[in-house]
Amino acid sequence: xxxxxxxxxxxxxxxxxxxxxxxxxxxxxxxxxxxxxxxxxxxxxxxxxxxxxxxxxxxxxxxxxxxxxxxxxxxxxxxxxxxxxxxxxxxxxxxxxxxxxxxxxxxxxxxxx
Amino acid sequence: xxxxxxxxxxxxxxxxxxxxxxxxxxxxxxxxxxxxxxxxxxxxxxxxxxxxxxxxxxxxxxxxxxxxxxxxxxxxxxxxxxxxxxxxxxxxxxxxxxxxxxxxxxxxxxxxxxxxxxxxxxxxxxxxxxxxxxxxxxxxxxxxxx
Numbered sequence: 001x002x003x004x005x006x007x008x009x010x011x012x013x014x015x016x017x018x019x020x021x022x023x024x025x026x027x028x029x030x031x032x033x034x035x036x037x038x039x040x041x042x043x044x045x046x047x048x049x050x051x052x053x054x055x056x057x058x059x060x061x062x063x064x065x066x067x068x069x070x071x072x073x074x075x076x077x078x079x080x081x082x083x084x085x086x087x088x089x090x091x092x093x094x095x096x097x098x099x100x101x102x103x104x105x106x107x108x109x110x111x112x113x
Numbered sequence: 114x115x116x117x118x119x120x121x122x123x124x125x126x127x128x129x130x131x132x133x134x135x136x137x138x139x140x141x142x143x144x145x146x147x148x149x150x151x152x153x154x155x156x157x158x159x160x161x162x163x164x165x166x167x168x169x170x171x172x173x174x175x176x177x178x179x180x181x182x183x184x185x186x187x188x189x190x191x192x193x194x195x196x197x198x199x200x201x202x203x204x205x206x207x208x209x210x211x212x213x214x215x216x217x218x219x220x221x222x223x224x225x226x227x228x229x230x231x232x233x234x235x236x237x238x239x240x241x242x243x244x245x246x247x248x249x250x251x252x253x254x255x256x257x258x259x
Contacts, residue, residue, distance in 0.1 A: 024169055025133045057165055058230055062223040069221060086158065093233055094226055095215050 003027040005034050013045040013110050014038055015081075019052035022060030031060070035067040044076035045113045049106070051082030061090060068100065077101070081109050123149065124189030129168070131176035131184060131201075139168040143188045143197055150190040150256060159234035160195070160254055164188075166227040167199045167250050175201025175248055185249075193256050200249035208240045208248070 003020040016034060021027045038046055048064070064080075071078040079101040083091070091097040103109035123146060129135035143164040144157050152160065168184060176182035182202040189196055212219050214226045232238045237253035 023165070024136070024173070057162065057169070058224070058226040059169075061226060065221055066223040069223075090230075093230070095220055099220065 003030045005030055007034065007038070010047075010106075010110050013047055013113055014043045015047045015049055015106070015110075017049045017052070019054075021055040022053055022063065023055060023057045024059035028059045028063045031063045032066065035063070035070060039070050039074050039076070042074070044071075044074070046071055046076065046078045047081055047103075047106075047109050047113075048078065049081045050087055051084070053084065053087055056087055056090060061094060061096065064100070065096065077113055079103060079109055079112065081106055122189065122191040124187065126185070126187040129172075129184040129186050131172045131178050131180070131182050133169075133172065135172060135184060135186075136165055136168045139184075139186050139199075140165045142186075146188050146190060147195055147254075150195055152195070152254070152256070156254065160197075160252075163231045163234040163238075163252055164197055164199075166231050167197070167252060170227055170250075171199050171201035171203075171248075174206070175203030177203065190256065195254045195256060197252040198249060199252075200243060200247055202247045205242050205246065205248050 003018065003022060003026060006017040008015050008017070018031065022031055068078045081103050083102055088097065091100065101112065103112065125142060125146065127142070129139060140161050144161045147157055147160045168186065171184045172178060176184060185200040187198045211228060212225055214222065214229045219225065231252065235252045236255050237251070239251045241249050243249050
């Protein structure tokens, strides 16, 4: 499997640990499905932990944007945690780095909601 | 400065099925050759991503996953540059009118960043309509700084 997603609850924040490749196909679809499921359950505080993401392409970036928009339109917040250099560079190149609230420490990210 | 550790020119051409598996194959082939040509890790990452985005465009937007259409994929290098050509058999598109993904009105779009990323990662990027139909893109990365 190219992607692995694990959801856990820390207080009222849903943390999604993402590992593997967020690319067109299985990876981006799995992330999309998880985000939709969480919005469907009316989750308002979602933290995507991307620390173990080895690869992301433009489709994966698109799913991050889509998730952000969907969660925000639902009155919630979507934040990012543990961006590696590759993901960070991509978000900076595409001018999306300042759109997301990005954190390097989980505890601080949780407190920021 | 990138050093060309492999002086011998190398060229490979493949006709790929219009599937996502072909995207992986093309990326692997290109990165392997780029590594032999002497590119460092950062450039290998950029080349891999540019090739992936290009082949995805050919498979998804050009050939629309058609089992009857192939993606012509060639990758090669000589002493000074690394070149990838990807051609689809699609209807073609107006690549002069692509929206700017960095424009404020497009920042939150969920697609449309592929070609922008290719241009960002490669030294040269060209697109052309093929006389027989379809679109061909050419990606170039120089082995020695120009």
